[in-house]
Amino acid sequence: MTRSPILLVHGGAWDIPADQLEAHEQGVFDALQTGWSVLERGGSALDAIEAAVTAMEDDPAFDAGRGSFLTRDGRVQLDALIMDGATLRAGGVACVERIRNPIQAARLVLDKSHHVYFVAQGAEQFAASHGLPLVDNSELVLDRERERLAEAQRRERTGVPDPTFSGSPSQESSETQSHDTVGAIALDSQGRVAAATSTGGTLNKAPGRVGDSSLIGCGCYADNASAAVSLTGWGEPIMKLVLGKWATDRVLAGGSPEQVAPDAISYLHRRLGGHGGIILLAPDGRFGLAHNTPRMAWGVHTVDGPRVGTNLRERDADDPLP
Numbered sequence: 670m671t672r673s674p675i676l677l678v679h680g681g682a683w684d685i686p687a688d689q690l691e692a693h694e695q696g697v698f699d700a701l702q703t704g705w706s707v708l709e710r711g712g713s714a715l716d717a718i719e720a721a722v723t724a725m726e727d728d729p730a731f732d733a734g735r736g737s738f739l740t741r742d743g744r745v746q747l748d749a750l751i752m753d754g755a756t757l758r759a760g761g762v763a764c765v766e767r768i769r770n771p772i773q774a775a776r777l778v779l780d781k782s783h784h785v786y787f788v789a790q791g792a793e794q795f796a797a798s799h800g801l802p803l804v805d806n807s808e809l810v811l812d813r814e815r816e817r818l819a820e821a822q823r824r825e826r827t828g829v830p831d832p833t834f835s836g837s838p839s840q841e842s843s844e845t846q847s848h849d850t851v852g853a854i855a856l857d858s859q860g861r862v863a864a865a866t867s868t869g870g871t872l873n874k875a876p877g878r879v880g881d882s883s884l885i886g887c888g889c890y891a892d893n894a895s896a897a898v899s900l901t902g903w904g905e906p907i908m909k910l911v912l913g914k915w916a917t918d919r920v921l922a923g924g925s926p927e928q929v930a931p932d933a934i935s936y937l938h939r940r941l942g943g944h945g946g947i948i949l950l951a952p953d954g955r956f957g958l959a960h961n962t963p964r965m966a967w968g969v970h971t972v973d974g975p976r977v978g979t980n981l982r983e984r985d986a987d988d989p990l991p
């Protein structure tokens with residue numbers, strides 16, 4: 670049976686400042702266009718989400734690829750996962766410093782390796798051996814991020830709370846601090862779902878720290894028996910709850926993605942005081958989005974066209990997403 674394709678993307682959940690809203694909306698819109706062009710011509714969900722996430726990694730508005738947050742020692746260190754719901758094949762990379770598009774390295778792991786996950790130099794060597802160019806880490810670092818790191822570390826030294834510092838967040842600050850991770854999930858015309866998440870992690874993170882985004886079942890998961898999901902937010906609580914798998918299991922048990930998405934975010938907050946956002950899509954085309962942060966950059970493309978926004982909580986009750 671031929672399905673109508675659907676693509677959902679997010680560009681992070683936090684208190685996105687007013688002067689950055691346009692860049693975030695434009696970024697998710699561009700990613701939708703890129704991914705949709707794959708689905709529209711009958712391409713796979715896997716190719717569509719890789720293309721959409723690559724577009725957001727290339728966009729310095731987001732904390733993925735070039736322009737990501739910096740580690741405590743001033744380097745970009747990236748994590749990404751891609752998963753094919755039709756086959757359960759998955760590929761992940763973490764702590765890579767020399768790859769411009771870690772989602773493409775993750776895709777190579779999925780396609781070319783019987784392993785599922787590579788880290789650090791091993792991941793870089795694997796990607797390079799399959800043709801991905803390696804770059805100098807300084808090419809991924811923006812002055813904007815050097816300044817942001819210096820400010821976070823100044824506040825850390827002086828004990829002034831910083832709403833954008835996420836090294837060790839309080840429950841309150843996790844709602845507003847910067848989380849610009851990107852993700853995409855899709856359903857293709859052959860009924861296959863897939864999911865991808867890519868991140869630079871949290872600002873001022875310890876070198877070697879890995880968050881939820883690239884861990885299977887935490888910030889990303891896809892299974893045609895249940896659903897595809899991508900999450901963003903304060904990674905440590907999301908990991909502890911294995912929240913992506915929690916959400917897809919509830920869809921498998923009969924929950925609707927529209928309801929399971931807000932339930933997952935409520936569970937994150939109830940159990941661990943966590944904040945974040947989620948996009949969730951079932952193989953029958955039903956989907957849900959939710960966040961408990963003030964804003965989340967999101968986009969949905971169906972056969973009726975693209976829709977983007979930065980605040981689902983303010984949507985009119987009589988204007989639900991389809």
Ligand code: ASP
Nearest residue numbers: 848849850870880902904
């Ligand atoms: N979840 C990511 C992490 O903890 C951060 C984010 O969503 O922006 O690495």
